[in-house]
Amino acid sequence: MTASPSAPAAPGVPGLAGAGPRRGVLPLLVYAVLAAAMDVYAGNRFEVVSPAAVAAVAFTLAVAVFAAADAARRRLRPAAPGAWARHRPDLVALNVTTAVTWLSTFYALDHLEPAIVNVVSLALGPVITVFAGPLLRRRSRVLRAEIVVSAAICGLLGVLMWGSFSGRSGLGEIGAGDAAWGLGLTLSCAAGSAASILYMKRLNDAGCAPGTALATRFVLIGAASWALVALEGGPGLEAALVPGVVVAVIGVGVPLCALQVGVRHTEPITTSLLLCLSPLFALLLQLGDGRLRFSALTLGGVLGVVALVAVGVLVRDRSPGEGPPVPRARRP
Numbered sequence: 001m002t003a004s005p006s007a008p009a010a011p012g013v014p015g016l017a018g019a020g021p022r023r024g025v026l027p028l029l030v031y032a033v034l035a036a037a038m039d040v041y042a043g044n045r046f047e048v049v050s051p052a053a054v055a056a057v058a059f060t061l062a063v064a065v066f067a068a069a070d071a072a073r074r075r076l077r078p079a080a081p082g083a084w085a086r087h088r089p090d091l092v093a094l095n096v097t098t099a100v101t102w103l104s105t106f107y108a109l110d111h112l113e114p115a116i117v118n119v120v121s122l123a124l125g126p127v128i129t130v131f132a133g134p135l136l137r138r139r140s141r142v143l144r145a146e147i148v149v150s151a152a153i154c155g156l157l158g159v160l161m162w163g164s165f166s167g168r169s170g171l172g173e174i175g176a177g178d179a180a181w182g183l184g185l186t187l188s189c190a191a192g193s194a195a196s197i198l199y200m201k202r203l204n205d206a207g208c209a210p211g212t213a214l215a216t217r218f219v220l221i222g223a224a225s226w227a228l229v230a231l232e233g234g235p236g237l238e239a240a241l242v243p244g245v246v247v248a249v250i251g252v253g254v255p256l257c258a259l260q261v262g263v264r265h266t267e268p269i270t271t272s273l274l275l276c277l278s279p280l281f282a283l284l285l286q287l288g289d290g291r292l293r294f295s296a297l298t299l300g301g302v303l304g305v306v307a308l309v310a311v312g313v314l315v316r317d318r319s320p321g322e323g324p325p326v327p328r329a330r331r332p
Contacts, residue, residue, distance in 0.1 A: 036282035065248075095218075118279045161179070279305070
């Protein structure tokens with residue numbers, strides 16, 4: 001899932017970006033592949049399992065693992081007193097944006113083709129960041145070329161969404177209602193993804209330890225997922241146990257570790273460009289899903305959007321000032 005909802009936005013560690021950059025390429029490719037694989041896998045499982053039930057299992061496990069890891073870290077390196085209080089507003093906001101991102105992703109995959117959910121989340125995240133960045137981080141600025149690229153991306157995304165409404169996507173005829181829900185949820189996912197990147201960056205700028213953010217950012221989505229399970233009143237959670245564990249592993253735990261290693265050993269531009277490959281991986285992986293058919297429209301749209309995102313990343317990288325944001329922070 002695109003999302004997957006998602007990824008630390010730290011651009012790299014000074015002094016290490018150039019040290020063995022090849023060591024970071026493989027972890028970043030692992031992240032891109034797993035993000036795509038989770039979108040395809042989850043979209044398939046949601047045919048028979050509630051997205052809320054899968055989220056409840058996955059994020060309860062994620063909270064437990066990251067909280068235990070943070071507790072171990074604190075025993076070795078105690079945090080400064082009042083760390084939670086100093087960062088509380090942004091940590092709460094990160095919880096909200098994380099919950100919006102992941103739940104929107106899960107329910108969007110229940111309505112739309114995984115490759116479309118993946119590429120829309122990838123592409124709209126930077127577009128939203130371009131315009132929201134100056135509001136949340138006053139030092140950031142928007143480049144004219146970024147505005148042009150963003151407009152072109154939105155045009156291609158409009159074509160992809162038209163394909164979903166007209167039955168030309170990999171899912172074929174899905175009905176206007178499902179397409180509309182999927183579109184709205186995917187837009188919500190992209191907005192949550194962009195906001196998550198910005199809040200992670202704010203926390204990083206404020207000196208909040210990454211372990212603290214990881215240990216707390218999935219609490220709200222865990223609670224919200226269990227509330228949705230109770231409201232849905234569906235069958236037992238037994239059917240969601242295996243998918244939930246799989247999502248926790250290939251959608252949250254392993255990708256986070258891979259991304260952390262990747263950004264540590266590569267330049268921000270390399271990170272951003274490699275993550276742009278995720279929609280292509282999703283397109284290839286979904287060919288093995290019997291529910292989906294090959295769609296030339298989806299292929300053309302995904303290739304075009306990925307190329308435009310890469311252009312936007314390169315434009316930002318070559319401009320003076322900050323480096324490009326990591327485009328695919330929807331997940332984890």
